[in-house]
Amino acid sequence: MKRHPTATELLLPTRPIRDSQSMDVALLAEGTYPFHPGGVSVWCDQLVRGLTPHRFSIHAITAGHERKLAWELPDNVDVLHSIPLWSPASRSKQSAGDSAEIRAAFAQLAMSMVEPGGGASFVDALHQLFSLSQQTSLVGSLGTKESLAVLLDAMRLAGPGHRSSDVTSKRDPAAVTVGDGRVALDMIEHQLRPLFAPPPEADLCHASSNGLSILLALAAHWSRKTPLLLSEHGIYLRERYLAYGAGSFSGAVRSIMMRFFTRLTWAGYQIASIIAPGSEYNRQWLVANGAAPGRIHPVYNGVDAANFVTSASEPTVPTLVWLGRIDPLKDVETLLRSFALVRETLPATRLRIFGTASPENQSYFERCMCLRDSLGLNDTATFEGRAESVVDAYHSGHVVLLTSISEGLPYTLIEAMAAGMPTVATDVGGVREVTGDAGLIVPPRDPQQMAAACIRLLTDQCLRQTIGREAKDRALSMFTLEKSLTLFRDLYSKATGRDPSAHALRKDQGPSHRDRGGQVSALGQRVHYSELPTASRAGTGVSDRRPSHRDRGALVSALGQRVHNSELPTASRAGTSSADGITNTRLQA
Amino acid sequence: MTLHPDGIARADIRDDASGDRLVDWLRHDPQLAEACSTAVDPLEIAARLETHGVGNKMAVERFGYTDLFALADEIYASVAYEEVGPQARDALSMGGPLDLLRGGIFALPALFLPIAISGFAVHPRWWALPVGLTVAWALGQAFAVLVGALRGQDDMRSDSIMSIGSTLITSTACLGCAVLACWSLGGNEASVIEAVAVGVYLAAGGLLLSYRSEWLLAVCMVPATLGSLSAVGLLPITITHGTAAWMVIATLVLVVVAAHRQLLMHRWRWPTWNQTDRRASLKFLAFGLGCGLITSMYIGFAYEADGNRGTMAIVAFPLLLTLGVMEWQLHSFRCRAASAMSTSRNLFVFARRIRSSYLLSLGTYSAALSALSITGLVVGYIRNASMTPLLLFTLAVGTIGVTFFVMLLLTSVGHINLVLVYWVGTLVVLGATLVTIQEVAGGISATAGITALLVTTGTAATALAAQARWVLTDSMNY
Numbered sequence A: 001m002k003r004h005p006t007a008t009e010l011l012l013p014t015r016p017i018r019d020s021q022s023m024d025v026a027l028l029a030e031g032t033y034p035f036h037p038g039g040v041s042v043w044c045d046q047l048v049r050g051l052t053p054h055r056f057s058i059h060a061i062t063a064g065h066e067r068k069l070a071w072e073l074p075d076n077v078d079v080l081h082s083i084p085l086w087s088p089a090s091r092s093k094q095s096a097g098d099s100a101e102i103r104a105a106f107a108q109l110a111m112s113m114v115e116p117g118g119g120a121s122f123v124d125a126l127h128q129l130f131s132l133s134q135q136t137s138l139v140g141s142l143g144t145k146e147s148l149a150v151l152l153d154a155m156r157l158a159g160p161g162h163r164s165s166d167v168t169s170k171r172d173p174a175a176v177t178v179g180d181g182r183v184a185l186d187m188i189e190h191q192l193r194p195l196f197a198p199p200p201e202a203d204l205c206h207a208s209s210n211g212l213s214i215l216l217a218l219a220a221h222w223s224r225k226t227p228l229l230l231s232e233h234g235i236y237l238r239e240r241y242l243a244y245g246a247g248s249f250s251g252a253v254r255s256i257m258m259r260f261f262t263r264l265t266w267a268g269y270q271i272a273s274i275i276a277p278g279s280e281y282n283r284q285w286l287v288a289n290g291a292a293p294g295r296i297h298p299v300y301n302g303v304d305a306a307n308f309v310t311s312a313s314e315p316t317v318p319t320l321v322w323l324g325r326i327d328p329l330k331d332v333e334t335l336l337r338s339f340a341l342v343r344e345t346l347p348a349t350r351l352r353i354f355g356t357a358s359p360e361n362q363s364y365f366e367r368c369m370c371l372r373d374s375l376g377l378n379d380t381a382t383f384e385g386r387a388e389s390v391v392d393a394y395h396s397g398h399v400v401l402l403t404s405i406s407e408g409l410p411y412t413l414i415e416a417m418a419a420g421m422p423t424v425a426t427d428v429g430g431v432r433e434v435t436g437d438a439g440l441i442v443p444p445r446d447p448q449q450m451a452a453a454c455i456r457l458l459t460d461q462c463l464r465q466t467i468g469r470e471a472k473d474r475a476l477s478m479f480t481l482e483k484s485l486t487l488f489r490d491l492y493s494k495a496t497g498r499d500p501s502a503h504a505l506r507k508d509q510g511p512s513h514r515d516r517g518g519q520v521s522a523l524g525q526r527v528h529y530s531e532l533p534t535a536s537r538a539g540t541g542v543s544d545r546r547p548s549h550r551d552r553g554a555l556v557s558a559l560g561q562r563v564h565n566s567e568l569p570t571a572s573r574a575g576t577s578s579a580d581g582i583t584n585t586r587l588q589a
Numbered sequence B: 001m002t003l004h005p006d007g008i009a010r011a012d013i014r015d016d017a018s019g020d021r022l023v024d025w026l027r028h029d030p031q032l033a034e035a036c037s038t039a040v041d042p043l044e045i046a047a048r049l050e051t052h053g054v055g056n057k058m059a060v061e062r063f064g065y066t067d068l069f070a071l072a073d074e075i076y077a078s079v080a081y082e083e084v085g086p087q088a089r090d091a092l093s094m095g096g097p098l099d100l101l102r103g104g105i106f107a108l109p110a111l112f113l114p115i116a117i118s119g120f121a122v123h124p125r126w127w128a129l130p131v132g133l134t135v136a137w138a139l140g141q142a143f144a145v146l147v148g149a150l151r152g153q154d155d156m157r158s159d160s161i162m163s164i165g166s167t168l169i170t171s172t173a174c175l176g177c178a179v180l181a182c183w184s185l186g187g188n189e190a191s192v193i194e195a196v197a198v199g200v201y202l203a204a205g206g207l208l209l210s211y212r213s214e215w216l217l218a219v220c221m222v223p224a225t226l227g228s229l230s231a232v233g234l235l236p237i238t239i240t241h242g243t244a245a246w247m248v249i250a251t252l253v254l255v256v257v258a259a260h261r262q263l264l265m266h267r268w269r270w271p272t273w274n275q276t277d278r279r280a281s282l283k284f285l286a287f288g289l290g291c292g293l294i295t296s297m298y299i300g301f302a303y304e305a306d307g308n309r310g311t312m313a314i315v316a317f318p319l320l321l322t323l324g325v326m327e328w329q330l331h332s333f334r335c336r337a338a339s340a341m342s343t344s345r346n347l348f349v350f351a352r353r354i355r356s357s358y359l360l361s362l363g364t365y366s367a368a369l370s371a372l373s374i375t376g377l378v379v380g381y382i383r384n385a386s387m388t389p390l391l392l393f394t395l396a397v398g399t400i401g402v403t404f405f406v407m408l409l410l411t412s413v414g415h416i417n418l419v420l421v422y423w424v425g426t427l428v429v430l431g432a433t434l435v436t437i438q439e440v441a442g443g444i445s446a447t448a449g450i451t452a453l454l455v456t457t458g459t460a461a462t463a464l465a466a467q468a469r470w471v472l473t474d475s476m477n478y
Helices: A039-050 A096-112 A119-133 A145-158 A178-191 A213-224 A236-243 A251-271 A283-288 A332-345 A359-374 A390-395 A411-418 A431-435 A447-458 A461-478 A481-496 A510-522 A549-558 B019-026 B030-037 B042-051 B056-061 B068-078 B097-107 B109-119 B128-152 B159-185 B189-210 B214-220 B222-231 B241-259 B261-265 B275-305 B310-321 B323-343 B347-382 B387-412 B416-441 B446-471
Strands: A008-011 A024-030 A055-062 A077-084 A204-207 A228-232 A272-277 A319-323 A350-354 A381-385 A399-402 A423-426 A440-442
Touching: A024 A039, A024 A213, A039 A411, A039 A481, A055 A213, A096 A119, A096 A145, A119 A213, A119 A251, A145 A178, A145 A251, A145 B347, A178 A251, A178 B323, A204 A213, A204 A481, A213 A228, A213 A251, A228 A251, A228 A481, A236 A251, A236 B042, A251 A272, A251 B042, A272 A283, A272 A481, A283 B068, A319 A332, A319 A390, A332 A350, A332 A359, A332 A447, A350 A390, A359 A381, A390 A411, A399 A411, A399 A447, A411 A423, A411 A431, A411 A461, A423 A431, A423 A447, A431 A440, A440 A447, A447 A461, B019 B030, B019 B068, B030 B042, B042 B068, B056 B068, B097 B109, B097 B214, B097 B310, B097 B323, B109 B189, B109 B222, B109 B241, B128 B159, B128 B189, B128 B275, B159 B189, B159 B241, B159 B261, B189 B214, B189 B241, B214 B222, B214 B241, B222 B241, B241 B261, B275 B387, B275 B416, B275 B446, B310 B323, B310 B347, B310 B387, B323 B347, B323 B387, B347 B387, B347 B446, B387 B416, B387 B446, B416 B446
Parallel strands: A024 A055, A024 A204, A055 A077, A204 A228, A228 A272, A319 A350, A319 A399, A350 A381, A399 A423, A423 A440
Antiparallel strands: A008 A077
């Protein structure tokens, strides 16, 4: 069986016999589960564990060749694919014909990013590249002089200098340099790599964000008409805008990259059968970027109530608690400035910051520590690292804070509320939907208001207790894991058009895949599946069927387990600082 | 009046909330104002507004827009764009005195060796230097790639193993080749020791250069530099050759110790490389081997022409003294290429600027080499050396120097494969030529050998230099 050079696969053993109501789900993740902690990873883990008897394959887009798992994979995960974006790749040789087709497809892709209403052309270009990738490896092949020339033309049209909605008007071409083109080409080439990985084989694709995961979903859609359920915790596009801020790249590079992501976002909304944002707040962004309102079904994040108890007592020293990823979007700097103001009124107050920074955010972490030191908070504001127990972390303070400048439906807040803690949070994303009146809301980036709210709570025990009780009641009525999972079960059935009670046992798996292969041919698609050569991946077409992952699972177990569960890295998620719903998407920066 | 989604007709606040009013409002929040002026499209402004507490509610109630996106559209149209580029990395400098000093680091060992030999009164065979040089050059190139790959992985903990591995492998290889040469060409202990010593020195020095410790290497070279310069009378200190020889040994020891200082830092970890890095190291091994073989042939023919090495010293010094110029021009080319990348607005302008930079760098280096070569010829004439072989050797050194320069340029932009093709071609043609001369003339004289070397390398250098003019203009190289 040939493997694509950019995808690594970890085979997991022993697949139990499934019952009649299960389906195969490809969970598509980017920069999160199962290699990194964070709110989206928490959600993924809950989803996979909670939606037995469905079987899952995990397709994790990573920055490099991550090996160390941050989560113990449950038994209903059959296979884990890791798709590194930034691994080194040598260009494979192509025929002259293939090279010409690749150039043409890339040219279409580039121009579709700047033409008005170029979404359909963008998707078509992706489809062409995908089809070509089935014949020959495209990893590293897009970086050519010709591609650069086309991209430069597109970047001149996309340049941000001229502020008009008419993208075809003349712009000053002086803003774009060859260096800009090279940077952009390099980034686009890497971002497209998931498109060239083996398409997921599943009954349903469930993407955890509308970003590069969509490329996998598109591939599955074109290969097997696999439906897509798209979850969005934060808004991927919005977070890209915030990540690609001024100073990160030149305006020309930022402009073309944001157009790339905008087109990709639109594509995701078009192919998704169901769109399940984590909050109602995000609906406006979805609709503004092409999502059909009728397909939007918000599903709130949930927590397992049994894991969260109210603390019987409070610490003796007034303490504020913050828990999350040390990330610019979390605005730890405002947290520290607010705390400094609190200490002017309540000098005995302490601040405990639970959480760690990813390697990409180490410089931000250092900046925060410098700020802490410059504010004279060395002994009173402590960076505690990852919390062993999130409940204990919340209970170690009087008030839980959230200072983010962008959020989806933050787990931190839900968990803190479920633990009976009063909260002060910034009014971003779905925060207001979470807290309602059971918590204090302040504007983002406003240390004065944050500090005032903290002081109010710290000095009023009765208010704290009242808000804490109301918060717990609200969390356990609206944000339970059970509720969330029930909704997803229904959405899975809806997306696949299945009635769960009539679902047949799929021991052989073959017939449904073959049927889909037949449908592909019958519809006169651009590429007939059975004709695909098998250069870059083992054939998955009708006439060249390779064993599905189920068969491979059985073979592995019959052979005595090539990989045993106990051999897998089993870094427990205990004490993971669950923060928010924002995807860790900084790997592209 | 405007009918808002909530059905309530509101006064057209928006008419008053013109672009100017929005601009005025933004002045109260400089951070938001900057974010809006640098935004690449309205959606970015919408995202930024949200992070500053401006949502739909404020967009509607305060500014009278239908929603946040409409407000963002208006701001985008009203606020002039301001380019704020990425933080400039440390701009590449054009090169200069430091590069010339670095060249000195490369050239000085050529003085240490004869001082050590005369100081210890030994008589190694001619092949000792070529063996040590070739083996160390080849292995040094390979190790440099592997060290670079580890640095790319932020792996500092494999330094100890790399140091020990480099020293052991290089010394063992030098020893093996020296023994083989001894057996086949005849030799003595001094020859083997010289080969191993040269190999170890170059390996250790190469490691320090790979770890960007040129200053440390320069400091370690102080004893040998002082001793050698004093021994030849260039410093007002009287030192015997014997003492100077021991000072050279001291430098050798210092360089080796400095290259292995990681042993004291507990940097122990078995290094790992991917297939790409391993393949690249093999290619650079071959590249180093080619450089070493060509240089060794030159040394061999020069020795045959003039066993007392006096002539060889005269013709070699232009190449040695221009190593600094070579460094300087390589550095300057990279700087000009980076500048061209960041300022050229299209590929034609870029290609033109690269071609100019290339010709300037190549021309400058060639001019320096030519000037010193002419000086060498004049010195040789004054010393009544035989001018025909002197001229041939000088020209051969010139072509070798230019070849190395162009090859280093090409390898710096990733064209190692092209360089290897030329090296293999050159060595094959040269080898065939020498074999033919051997068959026809029954032996290879120094003049015939150097002539063959000159013609072969000269042809390769010309072709490579011409091709480089086009290859280097490919923007995908940078």
